[in-house]
Amino acid sequence: MARKTDAERLQELEEKMEQIKARKQQVASRIAQKERKERTRRLIQVGAIFEKYFDIVGEDQAEKVAYGMKDAVEKHKDKLLNIDVEKSKEHNKLVYEVQEECLIMPEGEKAPYQP
DSSP states (O other): OOOOOHHHHHHHHHHHHHHHHHHHHHHHHHHHHHHHHHHHHHHHHHHHHHHHHHTOOSHHHHHHHHHHHHHHHHHHHHHHTTBOHHHHHHHTSOOBSSOOOOOOOOTTOOOOOOO
16 A cells, blocks of 8 residues: 655645535534524514504604604613513513612601702
């Protein structure tokens, strides 16, 4: 059995590198496709929720309502993200996951002065 020359070994390695590059590209394409599908699904779900709660018909109305609510949502986003949706639906009012603590003063005592 004859030994391979350095040129033949080099050619084999080049071919293997090309095969690995092709497999790498296939995997990267599958990952990108999966991410696109996940994003599309998320956009559809968000749009459906927006349509459900705001009775929106069409992209133009959705854009107007979203733009009109933008400042309020940005200002109160942290609080809004703590809404317990299921309990809120049950009670037909906003219920937060973590109830805000409030200081209960015993009757007859005055609260400390706060400027």
